[in-house]
Amino acid sequence: MLYPLKFKHIYKDKIWGGNRFSEILGRKDGNSSSCGESWEISAVQDNVSVVSNGFLKGNDLQEVIEVYMDEIVGQKVYEKFGIEFPLLIKFLDSNDALSVQVHPNDEVAKERHKAYGKTEMWYVMDAAPDGNLIVGFEHDSSKKEFAEAIENKTVPQLLHSEIVKKGDVFFLPAGRVHAIGKGLLIAEIQQTSDITYRIYDWDRVGADGNPRELHLGLAMDVIDYMAQDDYKTRYTAQLNATNELVSCQYFQTNLLRFNQPVEKDFYSLDSFVIYMCMEGSASIDFGGSYEEQISKGETVLIPAALHSVKLTPRGEASLLEVYIP
DSSP, X not given: OOOOBOBOOEEEEEEEEESHHHHTTOXXXXXXXXXXXXXXXXXXXXXXXXXXXXXXXXXXXXXXXXHHTHHHHOHHHHHHHTTSOSEEEEEEEESSOXXXXXXXXXXXXXXXXXXXXXXXXXXXXXXXXXXXXXXXXSSOOOHHHHHHHHHHTOHHHHEEEEEOOTTOEEEEOTTOOEEEOSSEEEEEEEESOOOOEEEEOTTOBOTTSSBOOOOHHHHTTTOOOOOOSOOBOOOOOOTTEEEEEEEOSSOEEEEEEESSOEEEEOTTTOSOEEEEEEESEEEEEOSSSSOEEEETTOXXXXXXXXXXXXXXXXXXXXXXXXXXX
């Protein structure tokens, strides 16, 4: 019988990374002082996640899907993506600001890279008092104005920046410029794609002492230069309820904040379900011979063949719930 799957963390040291995976999430395997990313569930080439629990332990995600097919991902997902898992799930720790970047949509990514585009979202798990994000433009801009700002090194003046707090959510469709500021721990949900166009990097140099590569020629035609009135996703966080955060063609993300058992019926979804624990801990009863546990900073994949689970918190817990709509 299939069961909730956990995976080994894939850590990425970054010039902007920190040590929040150990300090805040209590991880003993993520204690680098410059660890910027923890890939929780990945099908990116050369970075395919490996199961860390149960009888499938040691098998990678692609091997598991090859054997169990739609029982893992759901029939509609398998028909569309085959053995390639469609989402990349991460935690990010920014001890310094990330570069300003943008991602192409599916059409451009397919034409240029034979890959999927990258639409994503952020959930702020922890934030320093001055922790900030850059999302989009402060006012409607243009390719010409942006090129002049690059030449004059005034790019930050065009961009929308805001101080954020724990629990804030931002949706980032392909084409929207963005950057994570320093002092943040973020849960990121995105399409399976590692295509990033770096367009501004605060005049930093890399470990080799040279300025990091920019991708302006690729980026200028994919940027959405139109400003939005509000970039933050507004939502309710009702207790013991499923609260919608983001719904797009690539993923649906909900917030579950609960202090009593919750029974979830997934039969009609025809999709896997991912839980990322933002606060507290809970047990996952799936009708098997044992219960799986999930605690703050952990991620669990519920195979599509498990049509229902019972979530029982210890005290109060908060989970992100992610699936393919």
